[in-house]
Amino acid sequence: MPLALPVLYASLSWIGIEGSGTPKVISLPLERSWNMLVGYVSDERYVAVSDVLFEFRGPGGVIVARSSISGAVYADILPGDYEVVLGRDGYGSKIVEVQIRENEPHQFRLLSDCLLGYVWPRCVKSGERSEFRVHAVEEYELELRRYGAEKEFVRRIGTFDEHGPRATMQITPDGDYTQTGVEWNKHGYHSKALNQFIEAPERSGLYYFHARSKSGLSFTFPWIVAPDQPRSKVAVLASDINWNAYNSFGGRSNYINADRLPPTPIINSRLELKRYTEEEHRSYDQDTYEPLSLERPDPYNHIDEDEQLTDPIAGRQGCHLAAAEWRLLGWMERKGLDYDFYSETQFHFDQVPLDEYRVLIISTHPEYWSADMYFRLKKWVFERGGRLMYLGGNGLNCEVEFLDDHSVVYQNTNWSHSEPQFAPGGREYESRFAKRQESEANLLGVVFTFPGIMTAAPYQVTEADHWCFEGTGLKNGDTFGQKSLHMRVPGGASGHETDKVSSSSPSNVQVLARGLNPDGGGAEVVIHEPTGGGAVFSVGSICWPSSVLVDDAVSRITENVLRRFLD
Amino acid sequence: MLVGYVSDENYVAIAGVEFGFERDGASLTATSHASGAVFADITPGDWRVTLLKSGYTDKHVDVNVTGSELIPFRLLSDRMCGFMWPKWSRSGDTAEYCVHSTKEFRLDLWRYGWEKKFVRSLGWCDEHGPNAMVQILPDCDFTQTGVNWNRTGYNLEYQKHNISAPERSGLYYLHAKTRDGEFCSFPWIVSPPNPQAKIAVLSSTITQNAYNGFGGRSNYFNRDGLPNRPIVNSRQDLKRYTQPDTWPFEDTAAPLSFQRPEPSSCIPEDDQVTDTIAGRIESVFAPGEWRLLGRMETARVDGTRGIRLRPVLRNRSAL
Numbered sequence: 061m062p063l064a065l066p067v068l069y070a071s072l073s074w075i076g077i078e079g080s081g082t083p084k085v086i087s088l089p090l091e092r093s094w095n096m097l098v099g100y101v102s103d104e105r106y107v108a109v110s111d112v113l114f115e116f117r118g119p120g121g122v123i124v125a126r127s128s129i130s131g132a133v134y135a136d137i138l139p140g141d142y143e144v145v146l147g148r149d150g151y152g153s154k155i156v157e158v159q160i161r162e163n164e165p166h167q168f169r170l171l172s173d174c175l176l177g178y179v180w181p182r183c184v185k186s187g188e189r190s191e192f193r194v195h196a197v198e199e200y201e202l203e204l205r206r207y208g209a210e211k212e213f214v215r216r217i218g219t220f221d222e223h224g225p226r227a228t229m230q231i232t233p234d235g236d237y238t239q240t241g242v243e244w245n246k247h248g249y250h251s252k253a254l255n256q257f258i259e260a261p262e263r264s265g266l267y268y269f270h271a272r273s274k275s276g277l278s279f280t281f282p283w284i285v286a287p288d289q290p291r292s293k294v295a296v297l298a299s300d301i302n303w304n305a306y307n308s309f310g311g312r313s314n315y316i317n318a319d320r321l322p323p324t325p326i327i328n329s330r331l332e333l334k335r336y337t338e339e340e341h342r343s344y345d346q347d348t349y350e351p352l353s354l355e356r357p358d359p360y361n362h363i364d365e366d367e368q369l370t371d372p373i374a375g376r377q378g379c380h381l382a383a384a385e386w387r388l389l390g391w392m393e394r395k396g397l398d399y400d401f402y403s404e405t406q407f408h409f410d411q412v413p414l415d416e417y418r419v420l421i422i423s424t425h426p427e428y429w430s431a432d433m434y435f436r437l438k439k440w441v442f443e444r445g446g447r448l449m450y451l452g453g454n455g456l457n458c459e460v461e462f463l464d465d466h467s468v469v470y471q472n473t474n475w476s477h478s479e480p481q482f483a484p485g486g487r488e489y490e491s492r493f494a495k496r497q498e499s500e501a502n503l504l505g506v507v508f509t510f511p512g513i514m515t516a517a518p519y520q521v522t523e524a525d526h527w528c529f530e531g532t533g534l535k536n537g538d539t540f541g542q543k544s545l546h547m548r549v550p551g552g553a554s555g556h557e558t559d560k561v562s563s564s565s566p567s568n569v570q571v572l573a574r575g576l577n578p579d580g581g582g583a584e585v586v587i588h589e590p591t592g593g594g595a596v597f598s599v600g601s602i603c604w605p606s607s608v609l610v611d612d613a614v615s616r617i618t619e620n621v622l623r624r625f626l627d
Numbered sequence: 628m629l630v631g632y633v634s635d636e637n638y639v640a641i642a643g644v645e646f647g648f649e650r651d652g653a654s655l656t657a658t659s660h661a662s663g664a665v666f667a668d669i670t671p672g673d674w675r676v677t678l679l680k681s682g683y684t685d686k687h688v689d690v691n692v693t694g695s696e697l698i699p700f701r702l703l704s705d706r707m708c709g710f711m712w713p714k715w716s717r718s719g720d721t722a723e724y725c726v727h728s729t730k731e732f733r734l735d736l737w738r739y740g741w742e743k744k745f746v747r748s749l750g751w752c753d754e755h756g757p758n759a760m761v762q763i764l765p766d767c768d769f770t771q772t773g774v775n776w777n778r779t780g781y782n783l784e785y786q787k788h789n790i791s792a793p794e795r796s797g798l799y800y801l802h803a804k805t806r807d808g809e810f811c812s813f814p815w816i817v818s819p820p821n822p823q824a825k826i827a828v829l830s831s832t833i834t835q836n837a838y839n840g841f842g843g844r845s846n847y848f849n850r851d852g853l854p855n856r857p858i859v860n861s862r863q864d865l866k867r868y869t870q871p872d873t874w875p876f877e878d879t880a881a882p883l884s885f886q887r888p889e890p891s892s893c894i895p896e897d898d899q900v901t902d903t904i905a906g907r908i909e910s911v912f913a914p915g916e917w918r919l920l921g922r923m924e925t926a927r928v929d930g931t932r933g934i935r936l937r938p939v940l941r942n943r944s945a946l
Contacts, residue, residue: 105757110645110679128656129647129679308755315755327677328686329756330763330780336756339782364806374806376731376751478784514785547733548750 099166100131102325106311115145175277176357183284183403193244195230209393238310241355290416292398299426300403319346344472351467379548380425388605423451445593447625453602454508454557456500458492499564505586506559512581516555519573540613546606553607558583559600631698632663634857638843647677701764708888715816716792725776727762730805741925770842773886814913851877
């Protein structure tokens with residue numbers, strides 16, 4: 061492209077002052093007078109960005125334009141192929157090839173100046189390699205730590221910068237990259253000498269990258285390292301499919317714009333998102349949903365550098381995502397309870413050799429599972445003596461489907477959590493999973509219901525003679541689980557979202573304790589033991605893992621069950 | 628056409644606000660002047676107007692532009708603030724916290740007696756939508772009507788911000804703090820369901836409301852209503868300064884709503900009861916009253932270390 065090109069200014073107008081002092085819009089005569097809506101420009105949250113400068117380089121020369129207040133880009137150009145340069149202070153400039161079409165606005169995306177990162181693949185086996193992908197507009201340091209009983213320093217990875225100006229800045233693709241992934245390190249990362257791959261450590265566990273910029277910004281992001289072969293009799297799954305459901309990077313999660321991005325970017329959430337504007341908001345009002353890619357940074361899983369294992373969990377999202385799961389892992393290590401760590405995604409892709417394990421633990425908020433995962437686990441429990449500890453709430457509530465290794469479709473169906481949903485024959489569906497497969501209560505013994513949501517309370521013992529209460533000193537009617545690190549919904553171990561026994565629960569399910577949440581919303585601690593040696597222990601509460609480090613009874617019950625299941 | 632003026636929560640003119648006017652697929656832009664005036668090349672009728680300026684909450688509004696009635700556009704600055712509504716409750720009653728924040732924040736409840744006593748945490752507050760914890764100012768003189776926070780986009784029942792008043796009477800404070808340390812606090816007066824002591828202490832809420840200038844009016848400036856144009860410079864625009872010897876400057880007084888944040892009631896996080904009271908006007912507000920309550924509690928004036936607060940609720944028109 062030649063450097064010197066004729067320039068036509070698009071949308072030229074300004075306010076001038078006439079003799080009377082009254083401002084008036086004056087339009088300049090242009091050689092051409094059509095003004096086409098080329099597209100919209102938005103940031104990584106799909107929030108409109110105004111005042112972005114555009115250069116459209118085409119066969120006829122260069123046209124310049126500026127985004128309007130709604131992020132709309134009007135330019136005095138004809139449809140066709142263009143090289144488009146866009147930029148604004150506070151965002152990374154970029155160059156894209158775009159085919160401009162009438163009545164098909166293009167979605168330009170810019171990435172704000174900040175510190176972010178993720179590692180890809182996010183889940184690997186020991187010895188496998190992942191690539192860290194960091195977005196920074198200044199030099200940054202990177203360290204690797206293992207999150208167990210402590211935040212254990214593993215190694216310094218290095219200090220990163222490049223010769224080119226702002227060369228550690230990433231580029232977000234145009235369009236809806238919540239579906240396709242952000243593909244960082246794709247542009248300009250060809251040098252083998254400067255590759256950003258790292259080999260997974262030998263020891264399985266939850267690892268975190270700590271990035272710290274020269275000006276003091278900090279960002280941390282998780283890495284799940286599974287063993288190359290089983291080392292323990294206990295496997296713990298990270299709920300990474302659920303993490304992804306809540307991750308709104310790019311402007312979509314399973315909670316905002318769940319089906320797809322709207323045609324125009326957001327200006328004010330409370331005025332525009334259906335989640336806030338609809339008087340009778342159904343969580344999910346579509347039959348189909350576009351996928352959400354795992355290949356995105358996940359700011360909700362950032363854990364502050366100075367947050368320690370027994371600290372209250374900072375932030376609203378950490379209380380049901382990786383930060384809360386870390387509390388369970390740390391507790392296990394402090395108790396000397398070995399485990400192998402995997403992700404749900406690895407389980408879906410059949411990389412968890414279930415039969416090598418005695419106990420599988422799922423925790424905190426494992427809401428989204430594939431049918432393959434569910435039925436494989438159910439067979440293991442019911443037919444091969446597997447023992448499941450479900451230490452979470454609202455688990456296995458909705459089916460997901462993988463389109464490839466990173467694109468996940470959340471099959472919400474047309475669904476409302478707060479209203480009953482009926483099958484054609486009049487039978488009530490207990491969950492989104494039940495609507496497509498069967499009620500998860502068949503396996504877990506409990507299923508999420510709406511009462512109790514966003515409340516927290518202690519549990520009350522109903523079967524004090526059960527072996528799980530050994531050593532607690534609890535009697536029927538006593539309460540436990542008052543203490544919690546869960547700072548989003550403080551108040552006890554039964555809470556945030558809670559599960560209860562249903563008509564689909566196995567007939568031999570035994571209720572051991574029940575949360576004292578209002579409106580009958582308390583989680584139910586249950587156990588059922590199918591013939592053949594299998595067993596399922598469920599606590600039905602997202603808050604449980606946030607209590608295990610600080611509440612003696614919750615700790616003792618969890619340890620009793622795990623040691624018994626290992627027998 | 629002069630469409631209106633744009634001002635912040637203090638009715639101070641904001642220059643450089645970008646405006647987008649949309650109707651029937653047509654779109655025009657304008658930028659506010661130094662006086663906050665918004666001139667646009669539009670015709671009268673219904674328009675969707677989008678307002679944007681860095682440092683303020685973006686919003687859009689549907690307006691009917693007449694050409695004769697100027698629209699008082701209002702934008703809320705990014706500074707965190709909040710209030711309880713109602714600002715006074717009986718023990719066991721519920722009240723709603725209304726907080727404006729551009730970031731997620733932790734909200735804790737404290738009781739202010741001789742010491743600041745932590746009562747409980749209400750957790751971390753945020754929402755899935757981008758910037759969904761910011762509030763929206765109505766385009767009007769909301770000093771008369773109230774700010775109506777938590778009313779736009781708060782449809783999900785389980786996410787309403789209601790909390791139950793503690794059992795013990797007293798002066799309570801909500802502490803809101805973001806991860807990066809931005810802090811604000813606001814009071815909540817809790818009276819007993821039944822008298823528990825022989826002494827009743829009244830919080831001077833009516834006086835505090837009289838002095839609260841949030842929105843651009845108090846009983847001490849713009850008493851009869853907001854002027855037609857927002858303030859550029861107080862000393863040049865307010866009668867309090869231009870006609871200093873004629874107070875009260877107006878013969879009539881428009882109402883002042885309690886339903887507004889009260890920035891002068893904010894007590895810095897580290898302030899203790901025996902510290903000197905920071906700020907000029909804070910001594911009139913809850914920070915000043917807290918000193919008396921604290922002294923009573925340490926002196927065991929009522930013999931039970933408990934006091935009873937009973938705010939007097941007067942009809943707004945009494946103002």
